Amino acid sequence: MEENTTTEKIFPPGSVGLVKSQDFHFAPGEVLELDCGRTLRDVTIRFETYGTLNADKSNVILVEHALTGDAHLAGYHTAADKKPGWWEEMVGPGKPFDTNKFFIICSNILGGCSGTTGPGSPDPDTGKPYHMDFPVITISDMVRAQKHLIDHLGIKKLLAVAGGSMGGMLAIQWPISYPDVVESCLAIATSSKISPQSIAFNWIGREAIMSDPTWNNGDYTEQPQKGLSIARMLAHVTYLSDQSMSRKFGRKLQTAEDYSFKFDMDFSVESYLNHQGTRFVERFDANSYLYITRAIDYFDVSDSADGDEHKVFEKVKCPFLVVSFSSDWLFPPYQAKELTRLLLENGNDVTYCDIKSHYGHDAFLLEYETLGKLVDNFLDNIYKEKEGK
Amino acid sequence: MEENTTTEKIFPPGSVGLVKSQDFHFAPGEVLELDCGRTLRDVTIRFETYGTLNADKSNVILVEHALTGDAHLAGYHTAADKKPGWWEEMVGPGKPFDTNKFFIICSNILGGCSGTTGPGSPDPDTGKPYHMDFPVITISDMVRAQKHLIDHLGIKKLLAVAGGSMGGMLAIQWPISYPDVVESCLAIATSSKISPQSIAFNWIGREAIMSDPTWNNGDYTEQPQKGLSIARMLAHVTYLSDQSMSRKFGRKLQTAEDYSFKFDMDFSVESYLNHQGTRFVERFDANSYLYITRAIDYFDVSDSADGDEHKVFEKVKCPFLVVSFSSDWLFPPYQAKELTRLLLENGNDVTYCDIKSHYGHDAFLLEYETLGKLVDNFLDNIYKEKEGK
Numbered sequence: 001m002e003e004n005t006t007t008e009k010i011f012p013p014g015s016v017g018l019v020k021s022q023d024f025h026f027a028p029g030e031v032l033e034l035d036c037g038r039t040l041r042d043v044t045i046r047f048e049t050y051g052t053l054n055a056d057k058s059n060v061i062l063v064e065h066a067l068t069g070d071a072h073l074a075g076y077h078t079a080a081d082k083k084p085g086w087w088e089e090m091v092g093p094g095k096p097f098d099t100n101k102f103f104i105i106c107s108n109i110l111g112g113c114s115g116t117t118g119p120g121s122p123d124p125d126t127g128k129p130y131h132m133d134f135p136v137i138t139i140s141d142m143v144r145a146q147k148h149l150i151d152h153l154g155i156k157k158l159l160a161v162a163g164g165s166m167g168g169m170l171a172i173q174w175p176i177s178y179p180d181v182v183e184s185c186l187a188i189a190t191s192s193k194i195s196p197q198s199i200a201f202n203w204i205g206r207e208a209i210m211s212d213p214t215w216n217n218g219d220y221t222e223q224p225q226k227g228l229s230i231a232r233m234l235a236h237v238t239y240l241s242d243q244s245m246s247r248k249f250g251r252k253l254q255t256a257e258d259y260s261f262k263f264d265m266d267f268s269v270e271s272y273l274n275h276q277g278t279r280f281v282e283r284f285d286a287n288s289y290l291y292i293t294r295a296i297d298y299f300d301v302s303d304s305a306d307g308d309e310h311k312v313f314e315k316v317k318c319p320f321l322v323v324s325f326s327s328d329w330l331f332p333p334y335q336a337k338e339l340t341r342l343l344l345e346n347g348n349d350v351t352y353c354d355i356k357s358h359y360g361h362d363a364f365l366l367e368y369e370t371l372g373k374l375v376d377n378f379l380d381n382i383y384k385e386k387e388g389k
Numbered sequence: 390m391e392e393n394t395t396t397e398k399i400f401p402p403g404s405v406g407l408v409k410s411q412d413f414h415f416a417p418g419e420v421l422e423l424d425c426g427r428t429l430r431d432v433t434i435r436f437e438t439y440g441t442l443n444a445d446k447s448n449v450i451l452v453e454h455a456l457t458g459d460a461h462l463a464g465y466h467t468a469a470d471k472k473p474g475w476w477e478e479m480v481g482p483g484k485p486f487d488t489n490k491f492f493i494i495c496s497n498i499l500g501g502c503s504g505t506t507g508p509g510s511p512d513p514d515t516g517k518p519y520h521m522d523f524p525v526i527t528i529s530d531m532v533r534a535q536k537h538l539i540d541h542l543g544i545k546k547l548l549a550v551a552g553g554s555m556g557g558m559l560a561i562q563w564p565i566s567y568p569d570v571v572e573s574c575l576a577i578a579t580s581s582k583i584s585p586q587s588i589a590f591n592w593i594g595r596e597a598i599m600s601d602p603t604w605n606n607g608d609y610t611e612q613p614q615k616g617l618s619i620a621r622m623l624a625h626v627t628y629l630s631d632q633s634m635s636r637k638f639g640r641k642l643q644t645a646e647d648y649s650f651k652f653d654m655d656f657s658v659e660s661y662l663n664h665q666g667t668r669f670v671e672r673f674d675a676n677s678y679l680y681i682t683r684a685i686d687y688f689d690v691s692d693s694a695d696g697d698e699h700k701v702f703e704k705v706k707c708p709f710l711v712v713s714f715s716s717d718w719l720f721p722p723y724q725a726k727e728l729t730r731l732l733l734e735n736g737n738d739v740t741y742c743d744i745k746s747h748y749g750h751d752a753f754l755l756e757y758e759t760l761g762k763l764v765d766n767f768l769d770n771i772y773k774e775k776e777g778k
Contacts (some may be wrong), residue, residue, distance in 0.1 A: 036650040136650040196634040196658040200626045203659045204619060206652065211615035213602060226600035233593050234623065242586045242721070249585040251689060259687050261425040261525040263595065263679060267686065269585040270592045290652060297656065298648050300640060329718075332631065 010079050014092045016050045019075035019085070023047075023115060024149050032110075032145055038135040042124040045149045046115025047107035050091060051099030053365075058386060060155050061097060061379075062146065063106045064085070064163030064170040068284055069290055070114035073106035077117050089368040096368075096375040101383060102159065110145040111137050113285035117145075119218070120285050131287060132218035139166075139299040141175055143173045150181070159386065160379060162186035164364035165331065166292070169299045172339070176304050179315040180339055182269035184382045186321045186375060189252030189364035190299060190313075191335035192342065193300040201238055202293040205231035209286050218287050228286045229277030230294070236276050241327035245269060287367050300302075301342075309342055321378040323371060325363035326356045351378060399468050403481045405439045405488055407523075412436075412504060413538050421534055427524040431513040435460050435536045436496035436502025439480060440488035442544075447775065449544050450486060450768075451535065452476070453493045453552030453559040456681055457673055459503035462495035470714050476756040485757075485764035490772060491548065498559070499534040500526050500681050502512070502674035506534075508607070509674050520676060521607035528555075528688040532562045539570070539588035549771060551575035551764070553753035554720065555681070558688045561728070568704040573771045575710045575764060578717055578725035578753035581701075581731065584688035587719060590627055591682040594620030598675050607676050617675045618666030625665050630716035630749030634658060672697075690731075698731055708738035710767040712760060714752035715745045740767060 011017045026032070026043040033039055048071045053060065063073055065086065074091035075083055085106075091097040097104055108116035111134070119134035150158070159275040161182050163171035168190020175182035212227030214220055240248075249269040253259070256266065305311035320343050324336035333354045340352040355370050357363040364371065400406045413434045415421070421429040437460045442449065446641055452462055454475065463480035465473055474495075480486040497505035508523035526628035527629070539547070550571050552560035557579020601616030603609055629637075638658040642648070645655065654660040696698035709732050713725035722743045729741040744759050746752040753760065 094467050097713075132652075136648075136652075169755075193640060195631055196638040196640065196656065197626060197629075197631045199640070199656050200622070200634065200658050200662055203654075203656075203662060204622050204626070207615075207619050207622070208597060208651070211619065212600070226596075230593060230600065230619070233589070233596070237586060237589045237593070241588075242584055242718070245585040245589065251582060251585065251588070259525075263599070263683065265592075267585065267588050267592075273592060274588055294652065329631070384690055 008009045011076060014095060014318065015084060015088065016075035016092045018079070019048055019050065019072075019077065021046050021048045021071055021077070021115060024152055026148065029045060030148065032141070032148065034135050034141045034144075036135050036136045040135065041196065043110070043145060043148070044115070044121070045107050045110075045117070045118045045150060047144060048072060048085075049104055050074055050104040051102050053103040054273060055073065057155050058157060058159065059102050059383075060158050061102045061104045061160045061162060062150070062158050062174070063091070063097065063104055064167030065106060065109065066163075066165035066167050067296065068280070068289075069167065070112065071106050071108040071116075072114075073104070083286070086365070090372060090375065096372040096379065097162070098376075098379070102379070105149075105153075107146055107149055109292070110142045111288060111295065113288040118285070119287035119291055134291060136294055137291060138295050139169045139173050140177060140304070142295065143170055143177050146170075147178060147181075156181070158182050160184040160186060160292040160382060162188070162375070164188040165190060165191070165361065166296050168331075169199075169296065173299070173303060175316045175318050176301060176312065179317065182318055183386070184318050184320070184378070186323075186378065187336075187339065188321075188323045188371070189325055189331050190339075191331045192309075192339045193302070193335075194296060194331075197334070198238075199297050200232060202297055205234050206290050206293060208234070211289060215286060218290075220286070223281050224286050225281045228281050228284070228289060231289060232280040233273040233277045238330045241329065243327060243356055244360050244362075310345065313343060313346040313348065316346065316348065319382065320351070321374065322350060322352045322375060323364075324354045325359065325361070325367065326354055327358050328361045328363060330361040393537055400465060404473060404477065405464035405481050407468070408437055408439065408461075408466065410435050410437045410460055410504060413541055415537065419537065421530070421537065423524050423533075424527045425524050425532045429506065429524065432499070432506045432534060432537070433504070434496050434499075434506070434534060435511070435625045436494055436538060437461060437474075439463055439493040440491050442492040446544050447546060447548065448491050448606065449547050449774075450493045450549045450551060451539070451547050451563070452480070452486065452493055453550065453556030454495060454498065455552075455554035455556050457669070457678075458556065459496050459501065460497040460505075475754070479761060479764065485768065486551070486760040487765075491768070494538075494542075496535055496538055499531045499678060500684065502677040503774075507674070508676035508680055512743070522736065523676070523680060525683055526680060527684050528558045528562050529566060529609045529693070531684065532559055532566050535559075536567060536570075545570070547571050548775065549573040549575060549768060551577070552579070553577040554579060554750065555685050557720075561690060562688070564707050565690060565701065568706065570576045571686070571707055572775070573707050573709070573767070575712075575767065576725075577710075577712045577760070578714055578720050578750055579728075581698075582724075583685060583720075584692070584724070587627075588686050590623060591686055593711070594623050595679050595682060597623070598679060604675060609675070612670050613675050614670045617670050617673070617678065618663075620646065620678060621669040622662040622666045622671075625662060627719045628750045630718065630747055632716060633745040633749050633751075636747065639646045654731070699734065702732060702735040702737065705735065705737065708771065709740070710763060711739060711741045712753075712763060713743045714748065714750070714756065715743055717749050717750045717752060720749040
């Protein structure tokens with residue numbers, strides 16, 4: 001973490017300012033075991049850190065990003081950056097994930113396309129990109145890869161693991177995989193397993209990608225634009241809510257006063273989606289999309305206890321903050337309640353809150369005032385308890 | 390309508406038995422005016438009828454099919470048919486649409502691919518299929534085409550127009566277009582205008598079709614299988630509900646005991662969707678899908694009153710039955726309530742019922758016991774009132 005003495009001058013107050021991503025490379029011989037039975041070597045993990053690691057390394061919080069997120073959680077890579085990291089409102093000095101107190105790590109997940117080893121990375125056996133020879137990975141594999149990073153940094157305990165959406169799945173998996181490492185968990189807009197409806201949407205998105213001739217069984221030289229864009233547009237609808245779309249777009253027409261009587265973009269919502277799809281193709285990799293959505297499909301906490309959901313958290317003793325959003329239909333509140341029930345039955349200390357919001361799933365990125373207070377309060381209690389010990 | 394003296398022997402009791410579809414061809418010089426400003430000639434409308442037209446032609450009910458439905462509402466085309474028409478449970482002697490009392494007509498919509506003129510029909514100017522030269526049509530155009538059929542049959546009044554889903558839109562449009570013709574309206578699982586969320590899903594479905602290279606700007610020789618299948622799978626998810634999918638599939642795996650760690654169909658829901666997509670391509674036309682979904686997008690009753698929703702039903706005096714289903718998120722109950730509110734403000738006699746169901750939008754085809762009672766009762770009142778006159 002570099003020192004930024006000029007932060008105040010060029011970045012908004014409360015921003016961590018300039019940050020730099022780092023790459024951790026597995027040592028020669030270091031091997032990542034995978035749930036499918038295969039292994040990976042020469043793994044690289046891209047990560048960023050914010051705040052200062054204290055002497056006894058007891059102030060570490062790991063924040064997990066969502067499906068198409070990356071390690072750039074907060075701050076700016078250059079002074080010219082127009083946009084900060086993806087959870088800027090939540091991470092910084094005096095913010096809920098307070099960099100004055102905590103040392104915060106965010107790493108790009110295994111299978112991703114933003115610096116960490118994924119299907120686009122070179123296979124050390126061939127020197128060529130893995131593409132579809134990349135093993136099918138799980139949320140648990142992603143967590144295992146991060147454990148290598150944490151070990152490498154000499155960190156023994158995580159004061160908290162936090163994440164929203166798919167990031168929440170990693171946050172839940174962490175204490176299941178490493179109950180002695182994780183001291184608290186923040187599971188936001190997430191689930192212990194997705195519903196068949198979500199599996200269906202993921203399936204359709206992947207079909208769109210794999211049906212695009214440019215995809216070419218994964219051996220493409222340029223992104224399968226059409227397929228990836230369709231997958232993104234579909235996913236994007238599931239991130240919003242019927243109500244938020246009605247508020248944002250209604251049935252407003254894009255340019256004309258009347259219908260075009262063509263198949264172009266007539267409605268604002270069509271133009272918006274089209275824009276979202278196009279932009280996504282510029283920043284994301286189609287094969288990564290396939291692998292990560294599959295990992296989401298496969299995630300089911302009961303798998304870690306041979307299908308017995310009542311035994312899943314047996315070894316997990318840490319407190320949880322579980323947050324859902326009322327209009328989130330991708331990770332509906334009933335799933336968060338189900339997770340809360342499992343934890344309560346296990347005797348865990350659980351704070352559960354359903355935040356009333358019309359933003360749908362995206363609320364976890366937008367309702368930062370309400371969410372921030374919950375996170376701030378939860379982490380403050382954890383921190384004080386820790387300090388008091 | 391042919392006589393079926395052997396019906397009892399070969400078909401289930403309550404079935405109309407053998408039926409035959411008929412084609413009505415526009416007379417030479419007969420022209421269909423369209424909302425886009427263009428016209429169509431040499432139009433063919435495929436239709437079926439059930440029951441007997443009474444002497445004064447006062448017992449006619451027009452039933453409208455949904456997006457991918459057709460004129461085959463009830464009964465069987467051959468004794469070997471395994472499946473009856475699409476609303477068999479609702480139409481027949483003694484059934485809610487009682488063929489002992491009513492003369493029921495169902496016609497394939499304009500733009501369709503099941504006998505009525507659509508993008509796959511020959512353009513009389515060129516002798517070749519219209520394909521994307523077919524004009525972009527509206528729900529109101531579909532209704533106008535049906536009016537030609539009704540006129541041709543010498544029918545002056547419709548005792549009722551009924552329909553579910555998109556069929557409900559036609560049912561709503563009928564009294565708006567022809568207030569003096571329609572004597573009652575049954576609008577089931579439908580809306581006076583769809584939400585931007587539904588517009589978005591339609592857009593994505595069309596993008597999938599139009600991105601398939603086989604589609605070839607609409608000039609295909611075989612169906613764009615992949616694109617059409619993706620559009621159908623996506624639409625199919627919107628016809629179900631989160632709850633019905635959870636009940637039907639859960640996270641059940643298709644064949645293996647464990648995940649395949651591949652991108653094949655692992656989950657039952659994936660296999661189900663794939664099957665639905667494949668079957669759909671065998672029976673439906675991609676261009677028709679484009680045109681019909683566009684007509685659904687464009688439908689907004691307030692367009693008939695220059696955007697003033699309070700004036701839409703000004704000339705409409707007939708009673709309405711409006712039915713929604715609690716878990717229908719494609720045509721959510723709030724939209725039916727909105728329609729009911731507009732009608733009540735207009736002084737119409739409206740019966741509104743939200744049927745509690747977990748089937749989602751498909752409930753209008755599945756909850757026929759509850760729906761049947763409502764329809765039966767509503768039509769019975771209309772019929773008695775008429776007879777008493």
